Amino acid sequence: MTHKVLLLPGDGIGPEIAAQAARLLKACQEAGLDIDVEEALVGGSAYDVHGEPLPAETLEKAKAASAILLGAVGGPKWDKIEDLSKRPEKGLLGLRKNLGLFGNLRPAMLYPQLASASSLKPELVAGLDIMIVRELTGGIYFGQPRGIEERNGERVGFNTYIYSESEIERIGRVAFEMAQKRGKKLCSVDKANVLEVTILWREVMERLAPEYPDVELSHMYVDNAAMQLVRAPKQFDVVVTGNMFGDILSDAAAMLTGSIGMLPSASLNESGQGMYEPCHGSAPDIAGQNIANPLAMMLSVAMMLRYSLNETAMAERIEAAVGSVLDDGLRTADIASEGMQTIGTDAMGDAVLAA
């Protein structure tokens, strides 16, 4: 069966790094992978053409695809759009919600070749390998009621942080299963000393625990988790948390590695359909200069092959190619260091393809 892959370049550096992913996909096809690649607009670039960040056509194509590869969305150009529902970010959020991509896997691992790029002392991050499992279609990102309105003579802004038991259970199972495949340690992050919604969160995680007797479950308050990530990140194996806390902690964790330009992520739904994207954003300040790091995007292709297309061997080939390019001393500007050769986006793409 021919798999459909939808490529969504998006905004900022998105198109540049997506171009490298497209070349990589072509190479995979030549190596025998049976896929059909389409492209569509999302985010600010879709807004510019269609007046909305998630055109119906894009959503239809996304629904029909086995897997989606997304560059990045957003940029200052669209920050002034008054109507929040038209902002580039809504393209991304709309895809997540409409496809039910509730399970967001955000690995934070340190490439040994890039150990010196971390802002932390090397001994604290050497061998770092954390998997953050973030709930992606609920919580305060989507909770109702929300808005800005007049009350008692002044405006108030409000959002609702809400989770149901079944939403928590669903992401909990993803995290427990992930822990079973890894180091068998799961840390659930909440703020159960203040927020009722996370009291329920903690309760459901506790209830699931006996079904995964080989996994050691612990709980941590989000403020403490932010501290522990800075203090001793290697204490973590798998971390599970809600949408908002996951947004904050996964970015902090990714930055610990000093090479956020290297980190892919996956967002999966119940049927294994997935959207794959780099952890870094659209970096509008460096867009169009051929200096962005395409590796996170190319590693997103590998993650897609593994999780949605079941092509483990091909995924491993890509990951090995990235490793050997790093071994060869090739670096984009974001991960440049003394004695290494700094190259641009295209050249990095060339190098990975050659490897």
Add this chain to the structure above:
Amino acid sequence: MTHKVLLLPGDGIGPEIAAQAARLLKACQEAGLDIDVEEALVGGSAYDVHGEPLPAETLEKAKAASAILLGAVGGPKWDKIEDLSKRPEKGLLGLRKNLGLFGNLRPAMLYPQLASASSLKPELVAGLDIMIVRELTGGIYFGQPRGIEERNGERVGFNTYIYSESEIERIGRVAFEMAQKRGKKLCSVDKANVLEVTILWREVMERLAPEYPDVELSHMYVDNAAMQLVRAPKQFDVVVTGNMFGDILSDAAAMLTGSIGMLPSASLNESGQGMYEPCHGSAPDIAGQNIANPLAMMLSVAMMLRYSLNETAMAERIEAAVGSVLDDGLRTADIASEGMQTIGTDAMGDAVLAA
């Protein structure tokens, strides 16, 4: 006029470090400070005696005081209390809310003597001096509706993240004024690409900016702020944010210094009345062992002298004493390092008093 100071030792290591603060207050009295010191129960220790974390008597005393010194609250002993309103944390939250202590000042600064204690590379944190201004009586901590209830056949947990214009303006002014007294840079942290409540937040900050033309205002999304704190913390001067984001970011920032045991904090209301407490928590695992670091608590006394009692000279004397104790190579276990002398809580108190 005799100032009333209320000392609330609280739980865990609270009583031990509060004892050192009490000695310091006595020394201040002997040096001519006209204060009247009382003690009261709060948190788990109040629950154990009165069945509630904030007894009426404690609240009365707090209202009558010019300033409050709090050790810390909470611990596993009380984590199983089903009724959230009886948990130790509610003692702290009740004090904040009832006294209107909306302005939380959380400095994250690195003592030059402790540079090696940071988990970050020394060049990234040398001279670090950030002031996080956190809104403390609103946002999701106090928003209504909140709770856990049955909907469509399953339980849901929910909280409300809400701010009014006047609440935002009030904390905004504290932050702009703080920036004027410091490096004249203010970074407001929000999630305005997703949450309406923070769109209003950003709008109000923008509206205030022209009144403080000497302050350079910038905005940052909370996920990016968490990354930037890890990547290049010295880019920040004053940071202003809401209650929840402030909880997370201030702890991360404090941990960057590697010496959270050194950091005091202040929570002020509109009339300058303040509550002062260490940034670290109740550390139940090391309670009762005479090894806790009392310096954050003693520096909280200095902060109180400066902000609520207008005794700048005496505050400076305490800060200088702490500096000289560090210069002498004395350290508690949390900040111990090679070649330095590790001492206990009491001995550290002795050393500061002697200095």
